[in-house]
Amino acid sequence: MKRLAAAVLAAVLAAAGAQNPAPEKPPSPAPADRHVPFNYVGKNGMVVAAHPLAAEAGLAMLQAGGNAVDAAVAAALALNAAEPFASGLGGGGFMVIYLARNKKTTVISFREKAPAAATPSMFADKGEAAEEWKSERGTAVGVPGMPAGWDLALRRYGTKTLAQAAPRAIEIAEKGFPIGATFSAIDKDEYEKVLRNAGEATCYLNQGVPYEPGDIFRNPDLAKTLRRLGEFGIDDFYKGSIAAKIVAAVRAKGGIMTLDDLAAYAAQEVEPLHGTYKGYEILTAPPPATGGLHVIQMLDVLENWPIRAWGPESPAYIHHAAEALRFLFADHSRYMADPDSRPLPLDRLLSKEYARRIAAKVPDGRIAGEYPFSVFDESKDKRENTTHLAVADKEGNIVALTQSINDFFGSGIVPEGTGFLLNDHMRDFDTDPQSPNAPAPGRRPVSSMGPLIMTKEGRPFLALGSPGGLRIFPTLAQIIVNIVDFGMDLDEAIEAPRFFASSGNGKARPLVMETRIPGSVRGDLEKLGHSIALKEDYDKYFGGAQGLLFQWDKGIILGGADSRRDGAGAGY
């Protein structure tokens, strides 16, 4: 029956395409000043996503009887149409699913994989051009996992097919919508890459130049591709005509992907990683996703200090948290790798004793100054990419989904006639052939993503995630602390000023922060030895978090969506 319904729906959709229909108007219930904390409220269900059209697509699926997984995939597909520069069919991600009926949490992992021809030295061999080959050439493209991940989640835990989840995304792609300042600014930033790899005639440019705010963006090729997926299933993507186009596009740009690489791809269902913080349980995607792991580590370290008494934006809190981050970056460089290629010491990294030892190394009155060796270079990591959405349905099922094509506009490569961008997730491998995170056949690059669900006394409390590269885990940890320790409501916690610190080559890197952190606090931090670097008031450098907070006593779900990008919520 499900298959028949899908076929009927696909046929109806195929017949319904119209030439340049009237563009969509995004719903916008949020306040005029988008930075004013605003919680979306729902009783039966809630969707938060990085674009209002995606939130609305997810809500429509919930109201049509779909569950949280169905709605998450509908919203994810809609994001491919409405926020195509951050995620889409050509990428991958991690989905954390909480199933209310048996109180089980599971993870669908659909991270990209290196092609079989990948070698540890494939980027090192390029010398000074390594970064270009990792990000803008065909070798930048990992085997996409997105369709397989969405499909696996729907088959195991959804009630709809991919064809049934896609209509709203198809509609958005066909009708188009007026783009906002975020899309326009990113299009301008990535213009050279898009022009070089997608060409002047691509839909991602407006007559060969970047879109301006208010321009209508349409993507009829994506609509066609989504229809094909509805009609023929994901086999068309991995073994059929779309696969052939992907390989042709990648190889035309110097890549090494083959049809066999695509045919061999499979998404995985894996056990979540567990942690605790002050009586809350944290369930998150395990490596190669590392965001959730580091969130747990960070919170474990913070448990050792009286941060509640110190308060938000206090020099003592920011100093200690920044120092914790500097120590944790060493773990990232030293241990993180695809767990299928080498075992990771997760038990040790996640032990409270290990966290106590890190906390003990942080002096109260100055920065430590010396940190375990880390190869991370903050100055080279400006990435703000990726996207996060979260959904809850009336049964109490929850999804936290982070997905990406890596850099904004990915590799900039669009397989001919498909309308979707291919990722540049091979960039997440280390160039150093000796690194545990060096490229290898079939290996998954380490990811910073960290979708998570927190529970308290067995009931869901918070679903959360963010884009932002290696700022993801510091951002998520700060939001959790804002809620649990500082008593902020959800969106207040999301909008609160953020900071980030790291270490590299054993030395402290600057403490980067939004300008809303008062000058007096910055002055106090400088006296402790921190070098301060300022970003904008609300800077997407620190991510664009989306979350759900469950208030069981009131019978409501709060949705929080980050104003640093175009976050929005929709509930009922």
Place this chain on the structure above:
Amino acid sequence: MSKAVFIAVAFAIALAVPLAAQSPAAFEQPLLITSAGQSADAQLAAVLAKKAELKADLVKMAGPKDLAGHKTLVLVLGASMKGLGAAGLDTAKEKDRIKGLLAAAKSQSIPVLCLHLGGEARRGELTDAMVAEYLPSARAALVVKSGDKDGLFTRICKEKGIALTEVDRTLDAVEPLKTAFAK
């Protein structure tokens, strides 16, 4: 007409009328397009020049030698930390390069056309500093209007007698470019 008289006439024309209305042409081809700040907007200028059917060469990190064979220097104002990083430049090196280029253009009597195409999103501390420093060297400026919301370009152009043309959208810059270089 002597060189001095020609320059005076050209300056008077530039002062009196906006870029799109200047006729005969305020500028001559071929153009050398370069960036001030290494944003992607220099590439954008090259595409607009192509649409305007102008003979142009894009050299994002152009030096004095690149001026050879060109009759107009197009300086695309817009700083990007990402672009500077990718080019392996810091702010000081980029400023030194542009200063040298402008000095060479002046010594060769090559007129400068400044473009700001990135709109409001391409303003910021570094871009503004470059606008203040380099725009006065221009004979004319072509600006996407949202980049001049606070009147920075208007003020400098008025003070320095630079012809300023504002367009609503990037694509609208094609026609003024055609006119400015029309034979």
